[in-house]
Amino acid sequence: MADTTLGTAPGTRPALFLRNATGLVKAWSTFDAFVYSFWSINLITLGLYGMSYVYTVPDGQLLAGILLFGVLVTFLVITYAMLVSVMPRTGGDYAWQSRVLGGGLGFVLSITGWWFTLFLWAPIYANILVVQFFSPLAYTLGWTGVAMFFTSKTGIFVSCLIVLAFVSIVVTMGMETYARIQKVCFWIGLAGLAVVCGILLFYSQSDFQNAFNREATQLFNAPANAYQGTIDAASKTFGGSSFGTFTFGPVLLLLPWLAFYLLWPNWGATLYGEVRGAKDIRKPFWSMFAGLWVTVAMVAVVVLLINKTIGWNFYQSANAAYWNNLFAVPNAAAPPVPIWPYPVMFAGFLVNNHLFQALLIIVMGLWFFGWAGTLFLSSTRVIFAAAFDRVLPAWAANISAKRRVPYGSLVLMIVPSLVVSAIYAYKPDFTSVFLDATAVLALTFLATVVAAVILPWRRKDLYDASPIAQYKIAGVPVISIVGAITGLFLLYMLYQWSFNPDNLYGTSLQKTPNSVIYFVATYVVAVVVYVIARVVRNRQGIDLRRIHHEIPVE
Amino acid sequence: MPKVFFATDLHGSEVCWKKFLNAAKFYGADVLICGGDMTGKAIVPIVAENGHYTVTLGGERQAVTADQVAEVEGNIRRKGYYPLQMTVERLQELDHDPAKRAECFQEVMLEGVDRWMKLAADKLRGTGIRCFVCPGNDDEMEVDDVIRRAELVELGEGRLVEIEGFAMISTGWSNPTPWKTHREESEEELARRIDAMASQVPDQSHAIFNLHCPPFKSGLDEAPAIDADLRLLHGGRALRPVGSTAVREAIERHQPLLSLHGHIHESKGALKIGKTLSINPGSAYEEGMLMGALIQLDPKKGIKSYQLVNG
Numbered sequence: 001m002a003d004t005t006l007g008t009a010p011g012t013r014p015a016l017f018l019r020n021a022t023g024l025v026k027a028w029s030t031f032d033a034f035v036y037s038f039w040s041i042n043l044i045t046l047g048l049y050g051m052s053y054v055y056t057v058p059d060g061q062l063l064a065g066i067l068l069f070g071v072l073v074t075f076l077v078i079t080y081a082m083l084v085s086v087m088p089r090t091g092g093d094y095a096w097q098s099r100v101l102g103g104g105l106g107f108v109l110s111i112t113g114w115w116f117t118l119f120l121w122a123p124i125y126a127n128i129l130v131v132q133f134f135s136p137l138a139y140t141l142g143w144t145g146v147a148m149f150f151t152s153k154t155g156i157f158v159s160c161l162i163v164l165a166f167v168s169i170v171v172t173m174g175m176e177t178y179a180r181i182q183k184v185c186f187w188i189g190l191a192g193l194a195v196v197c198g199i200l201l202f203y204s205q206s207d208f209q210n211a212f213n214r215e216a217t218q219l220f221n222a223p224a225n226a227y228q229g230t231i232d233a234a235s236k237t238f239g240g241s242s243f244g245t246f247t248f249g250p251v252l253l254l255l256p257w258l259a260f261y262l263l264w265p266n267w268g269a270t271l272y273g274e275v276r277g278a279k280d281i282r283k284p285f286w287s288m289f290a291g292l293w294v295t296v297a298m299v300a301v302v303v304l305l306i307n308k309t310i311g312w313n314f315y316q317s318a319n320a321a322y323w324n325n326l327f328a329v330p331n332a333a334a335p336p337v338p339i340w341p342y343p344v345m346f347a348g349f350l351v352n353n354h355l356f357q358a359l360l361i362i363v364m365g366l367w368f369f370g371w372a373g374t375l376f377l378s379s380t381r382v383i384f385a386a387a388f389d390r391v392l393p394a395w396a397a398n399i400s401a402k403r404r405v406p407y408g409s410l411v412l413m414i415v416p417s418l419v420v421s422a423i424y425a426y427k428p429d430f431t432s433v434f435l436d437a438t439a440v441l442a443l444t445f446l447a448t449v450v451a452a453v454i455l456p457w458r459r460k461d462l463y464d465a466s467p468i469a470q471y472k473i474a475g476v477p478v479i480s481i482v483g484a485i486t487g488l489f490l491l492y493m494l495y496q497w498s499f500n501p502d503n504l505y506g507t508s509l510q511k512t513p514n515s516v517i518y519f520v521a522t523y524v525v526a527v528v529v530y531v532i533a534r535v536v537r538n539r540q541g542i543d544l545r546r547i548h549h550e551i552p553v554e
Numbered sequence: 555m556p557k558v559f560f561a562t563d564l565h566g567s568e569v570c571w572k573k574f575l576n577a578a579k580f581y582g583a584d585v586l587i588c589g590g591d592m593t594g595k596a597i598v599p600i601v602a603e604n605g606h607y608t609v610t611l612g613g614e615r616q617a618v619t620a621d622q623v624a625e626v627e628g629n630i631r632r633k634g635y636y637p638l639q640m641t642v643e644r645l646q647e648l649d650h651d652p653a654k655r656a657e658c659f660q661e662v663m664l665e666g667v668d669r670w671m672k673l674a675a676d677k678l679r680g681t682g683i684r685c686f687v688c689p690g691n692d693d694e695m696e697v698d699d700v701i702r703r704a705e706l707v708e709l710g711e712g713r714l715v716e717i718e719g720f721a722m723i724s725t726g727w728s729n730p731t732p733w734k735t736h737r738e739e740s741e742e743e744l745a746r747r748i749d750a751m752a753s754q755v756p757d758q759s760h761a762i763f764n765l766h767c768p769p770f771k772s773g774l775d776e777a778p779a780i781d782a783d784l785r786l787l788h789g790g791r792a793l794r795p796v797g798s799t800a801v802r803e804a805i806e807r808h809q810p811l812l813s814l815h816g817h818i819h820e821s822k823g824a825l826k827i828g829k830t831l832s833i834n835p836g837s838a839y840e841e842g843m844l845m846g847a848l849i850q851l852d853p854k855k856g857i858k859s860y861q862l863v864n865g
Binding site for chain 1: 565569572573576577580581591595596597598599610614615632633635645648649655656658659691692728731733734735771772773777778779780784785786787788789790791792793794795817819822823824825826827838841842843844850858859860861862863864865
């Protein structure tokens, strides 16, 4: 028998009486959800990697850019938190777009972003693993051969295989185990970051110059004064950068670069369908909001410390020299230290002990391993949702009985990722395709935001029954207002990615035909999959159009 | 060829119940099956005081006039809660006395189920549509009697019923949960309960197992992990299989054509366990959305097609 019904605390007036019933649980900790959001916009892995490109906008004041981006993404966070509150569905973007925009459009727009485009992220993750872990660690330990291997084509491909294996293991072990691992990585990673910041805080720029020159010679056999040598090498293609310069236009041009890591506080939104209590808008909002702004604050601290101790012009010169040499920009010269400018490694140089430096890189590597495991987690949920809607075959949502491994969706993610990884490693011509990985996800978000804007009219029933129906400004639903602001922000970035006249982001449509062909192909494939599904299911007596048709109440 | 519409875990949502009744016409179904947990989890007091009524909805306390009470009651029912008008004294009495609160809950729940049965009679009379309801672990035992008395709704619990050449057995009992609800028992007892019905099924290739609790480790039974204090772990993202081993073993041993489940709202899905198609359509009763499964049965093919829908 049921134990009892639930009253209220003494002295308070009850708003409702609850009885003991399945599923009545106490709210999840906002901190736990914050950790997931925090990892999604990882300031070390994606953050430092993405920001290493901002040398392309030398007059763009990075701190102002980060703060502006934080403000604009807050509207994205509010929009997604409101959608979670109205429809806390597993599948996130797919479910919202399907229910509001229609099944076909929802499938095409979300599946290209959450399925096809994530193939591209596997090699991006692999490259980050190389430049932030394998390569600096191997150089620090004096294993030059290993370091060189991981910068070779085969080395990059091996790193891709390691990432895919790691992601598969995480999906297999399940989120509960990985959440524990994430927490350990979170605290140790934070401790590592505190050490990095402490070192950068207490040492001076001249200390860093001496340390850099010493380690450049010891670890990389670079000639004397590699610090100046790096600036000189960069000067062939880069005019220098000052941290104090502020012009509003260039700040706006920074936004598409910052999107590479700061656009994803909503990454876990595809999972909220599994979260009881998600209908309470405060929980998903504060989780994503805190993840975003804690990261923004940390990035600000890191950027200020880089400016103070490493020197802004040197740091940007090192980035320019590395990337321009790698991308074979005309007149580019090879930097004396042939490694991606990793601020963690640079901070480690300030302590003249290679064991300490290696330990610091390993500890900061936990930022990668606590984060990368969720690469396909959201994708598998979207594939599940499409399979349950009968758009994809039923086996796509199959789970093994013994270990609960979603092998169908894993195969659909891993196999294409292997092919894409091989292309990434062995076909440099396709680089622009990978640079577009952010833009396509932004397009998926844009479709969701459009769904949010029209939700109060298109699905009035759902909206009116939701907790957010009470939020209006001058009679206009808040979700439509914040959605419209987010939409304009995303449209601006999509315009810059696609049409920037200087091809600033390496993704302008006119300059990157491979990229255009790839992405048009993915949308065509998505349309073809949906049309085939419609025809096949129709023959089976299943009308895919009726999945989301509302049954009349009266 | 019977076309079945299955939905479950409506938890007192009157909008969902009305949609459930209308689903037959909407989808062209001949048979409606409601899988259990019909009754709501909460009473929202509408307190008469000082010439008006006060009610707290969505955390916001508001005062309404007598004319507005009907609309407020409708909004409350839509979410699956029971609105109940009362005096301040009655409110205090219910707050302080668990026995009276339990008695009040039973009263409003049974009254709600009775109203639903009457709605069903109004909607289904003369249509030839059969409607089965099998209360779930959250439904008190007295609910069965209300359904037995219904004009056009058939009680499924513990029975083998024939549906145009297909045999259906039903139970809303589940394995133990942390909430100690009304119809829980050990896996062994649940196995015996299911076997007692399953052994009467003449042909498993034409059998439907309507078992509220999903099979263990099937993917239809993944619920957010909680601690001993019922607090969600890891931001609610960590999932654990909480289904029944007895249900799984019964499906694996008897291999019915179809098994229908609910219980775990978040674990929507459909999958094959051997020859059996197992379905949990999930539940979104709080939004007034009816999640269901549409299954076209065929005397020769067994299952001609199935589809999970969000009405």
